[in-house]
Amino acid sequence: MFTRYFNVITLFACFYLVAPSYGQKPQKVAAEHFKNQNFQAAFPVYERLLQTDSLNTEYAVNAAKCLLNTNSDKTKVIPILKRLDKHGKATGESQFLLAKAYTFEYNFDMSSMILQKHQSIIPEDLKEEANRMLKNNSSAKILMQNPVNVSFENLGPKINSEYADYYPYVTANENALIFTSRRKKSGAVKEFDGYYNSDIYQVMNFDAEYPRVKNLGTSVNTNFDEQVVGLSRDGIEMMVYIDHVEEYGDIYLSHKSSSKYAPIQKLGVNVNSEELETSASFSNDRNTLFFASRREGGYGGLDLYMSRKLPDGTWGKSQNLGPDVNTDGDEDFPFLAQDDKLFFSSNGHPGMGGSDLNVTVWDPELNKWGKVLNLGFPINTPDNNRTISFNNDGSHAYVSMYRND
Template sequence: MKGLNKYIFVSVAILLLQNVQAQRPDPEDAKEHFKFGNYIDALIVYKKLMELDPKNAEYPYKAGLCILFTERDKSEAIKYLESADERKADPDVKFFLGKAYHYNLKLEEALESYNKYITSGEGTKRTEVDREMEMVKNAQKLILSPIDIEFENAGDKINSEFPDYYPFVTPNESFIVFTSRRKSSVREFDGYYPSAIYSSEVVAGEFIAAKKGSSMINSEYDDQAVGLSYNADKLYIYYDDIKEKGDIYEADIKAFKFKKKVKMGENVNSSGFESSATISADGNTLFFASHREGGLGGKDIYMTRKLPTGEWALPQNLGENINTTYDEDFPNLFYDGTTLYFSSKGHNSMGGFDYFKSTWNEDTNTWSKAENIGYPLNTTNDDVCISFTEDKRHAYISAWRKDSKGFQDIYKVTFNELDARQTIIKSKIVAAGSTEPIVDAMITVVNNRTQEEYNYTPNSKNGSFIITLIPGSYMVMIDAPGFSPKNENIFIKGKSDFVPFMTQEFIVNP
């Protein structure tokens, strides 16, 4: 607090001397801003200092870092860090130049810069560089198979010139809640205004102008929306008042009006750090992100079930198929109760946090291996917090894009490969000449156009399994011990011939 008070005092002095500073930028001001994470104001001063002293090596280095550390267009960082590299500004300059290339999808240049950094034998980021190179190589693979999506800026009623992020939408898109750091009374030490929770409802088919939530959920400090229930009757909030941070609060919602937030119990909040939460549609299972003792590394995702008393049970770590030695955050359980979306810096991330998904198998009581949702939804920047509509055809995210109004904006994403309608196929496998279902089998369904695979196993009790597919052509491959492999093409009709439900019996031969 002592250092923070000093910084606040210096910041006030800087504001009082603003006119003088504009004429004579002070390197100490830039250092002070940079030290406390105010990269916005530090960049302004460093740019002025570069004009006065264009041969200085430190100024372009720090300017480049300010850009890398801010959610904004990062392309400008390259020229500053290339200049700093030429002047050997710092032993870590090649590492951060590699990150600048990586952010801007100059992937070969990124690998080259990282390799030079390793060869130099210097620097403080040597334990990080191998993972950075892994993510560059992941990016090289992922961009070769882009998913077919479209981005639509949520518009002036939702977004502002300030950071707008962490969107959560109801299944039918009638209500959206999000976090914004738009202008308020006093800027914080990082150069932004305090975060606050905003929401909007749909009227006549469009979101109306977002409104800041009342003091029931917002304070003079930082409040962030970090989860929303299926029926929009509960909001999960991250609250940080400087003295106490890293806890999740819960607020009831009635008719889109927020009740007073309440801190969740000790089986959710620990002495560590909790950052986000999601709840199942039936309200009985809670998933949350936490950095606590016993985890696999950084922040992990945990699950807890509601006890008959209404309290939450001791949480369980979701394990290595989801959690890694890196950070996982923003779990969001889909309305089907089996698909978990989340963000992770691990697995095959192409840079920072990427969006992943995993599916719960009721028969084996396991989560499937995390699957990267794909580029360009995922980028080389941090991709955190995704909220889907009920048909999975649309999702809401936050990102900086070329049409953003300032920093991060909220976007609606359309998955073009997903028809708005899906056919549910109730299936079973039987042996030729028999009616008894086979329960020991592995079913793989391949989209004949995209080559995407879906895996299924029959229910261990009745042998049935449910396949959900969008219109298109598919190959069904069945591997059942004691029977010959079975390959069968099926066609799911679309447009006016679409049928929502069908049954399919697959016959195998010895």
């Protein structure tokens, strides 16, 4: 299989220039950025502080968290935290983060050894994740012994930017590509986390020598955050997740008429609940909707549900896909491809670590699901692998990921 991918890039240096205010002590600058989850800005300040106080546990742990929460070379965490361990300054939390960092070096044995050795001091709120990491370390080694035959191609600077570009969805005929980006645009200002607000973009003339990236405009995008979280196979229906401060946590629909997507409309109460809904996908005939929700009655975090279209065009009562698909973790970003194969992201099924891409086959007549299979390495990595979108014959897939090439 041939996989095209978005090169998600984070540039630390460009964010260091925008400290909360000049004249503040570096410790306060770093703490303020870290509090606001502006990890891109916080890391270089912590890096500078560690140059003069390399055994400061707070600086080291926070610097590690910054790296682990951005699209960057996460193995840089290892020397920072090994230094604490060497000089007796390590904590249960730092050992947990060190173990996690080793997974990004694909050193799963070292990761497991650290977790097992320091199991008694790992904080209670991290023990569940530590146990999951141990299981993933074992499954990752097996997956790497049987790599998938796949090649990757970066879509290049005509489509990718220096900012975060993610959630790519392609139509079955590959004539259109829709994705989310937090790239800079006219009049935009950075949010508290150091990014510009997210907008939805479309690649025009996708297969041409000179493709053009176009913002979908004010019918879909605002000064707040919009993200594409699903696309019908013909590209007519687009699923959108918004974060508008006062309004968030639901799935919206935009219908394409001629060449323009209409203003988004909130899906009904059988899809959107009082809890969190994040993503959705249509069946090929657009009569069944698969979506992710954190509503009551599920198996854990986000679960996958389905809803069938009623004769009046509204969506019927939702149905949980059940324990063969859902786990006590998060299942998200369903994508129904040809042959009723449902692809989705999960951090509950065994994998490479983080969220992995999985597949199961749906029998629509019996409404049953086949065995969940991991898509394998190197499609999945120890990082979070969230979305995948296929062309009609399954020869090309589109993902967003951090890669050194």
